[in-house]
Amino acid sequence: MRATLDDLNKQGFAFCPPIYSEAEISDIVKTIEINTKDKANFRRSNNLFAIRRFLLEVPEVYPMVFSPKLKSILAELLGENYFLVKSIYFDKPADSNWYVAYHQDLTISVNQKIETEGFGPWTIKPDNFEVQPPLSILEQIVTLRIHLDDTSAENGALYIIPESHNKCILRPELIDWSNTSEKVCPVEKGGVMLMKPLLLHSSKRTTNLQPRKVIHLEFANAELPNGLEWAER
Structure with a gap:
């Protein structure tokens, strides 16, 4: 696990082998389907189904996602x-x-808009506010992407630019592709990809007629100033 942490800090991303069984994944997917079937407040289209504030909207899935194996990884990393x-x-x-x-x-999600030095611009979402915090907060956030399907370049695996998280805030349109290498990040079903939010990443169109379901979790260790509160803490 030490190597995983080293990769995360140096490259901006790392992988954990599958930590969920087929049965556990099936239970997670079924629970999501059952508890979102008749709800209209989620983003649904032919291209995407997305649930923000996922663990608040579907709390039944929480103990399934936070399995002993995931808790062990979080504690160690x-x-x-x-x-x-x-x-x-x-x-x-x-x-x-x-x-x-x-x-x-x-951006991060917070419960209310409180004008605070270093925070902005702001975006209003249906259930919370999104705001860009100071760089020092973004740098310590860690994202876990739990894959519920085998994911490859053909069905939406992330393309990333290694080490780009070390270059502060970048304008993607100014990337010098003559001096930049991208990497595709396939992940096995049940596996976990860890990444830094400042890592430049993208996702291409699906070409192999295979689905890609992912649970995206962000973790932080910073208290927010001036009465601001993390929306899902």
């Missing part, structure tokens, strides 16, 4: 000071032509 601050469920259907260009994850 992050320690006791980190806590969950954001959860999203992404379901990219088999025939999705949804494409996401290179970007960094630059």
Whole structure:
């Protein structure tokens, strides 16, 4: 696990082998389907089904996601000071032509808008507010992507630019591709990809008619100033 942490800090990403069984994944997916079937407040289209504030919207899935194996990984890699601050469920259907260009994850979710030095711009979401915090907060966030399907370049595996998380905030349109290498990040079903939010990443269209379901979890260890509160802590 030491090597995994070293990769995360140096390259901006790392992988854990599958930690969920076929039965556990099946239970997670069924629980999501049952508890979202008649709810209209989720983002649904032919290209994407997304649930923001996932673990708050579908609390029944929490003990399944936070299995003993996941808790062990979190304890070993992050320690006791980190806590969950954001959860999203992404379901990219088999025939999705949804494409996401290179970007960094630059915002956090908070419960209310309080104008605070170093925080901004702000975006209003249905259930919370999104704001770009100071770089020092973004740098210590760690994202876990739990894959509920085998994921390859053909069905939405992330493309990333290694070590780009060490270059602060970047404008993707200014990437010098003549001096930049990208890497595709396939992940086995039940596996976990860890990444730094400042890592430049993208996702291409599905071409193999295979779905890609991912649970996206963000963890932080920073208290917010001036009365700001993490939306999902």
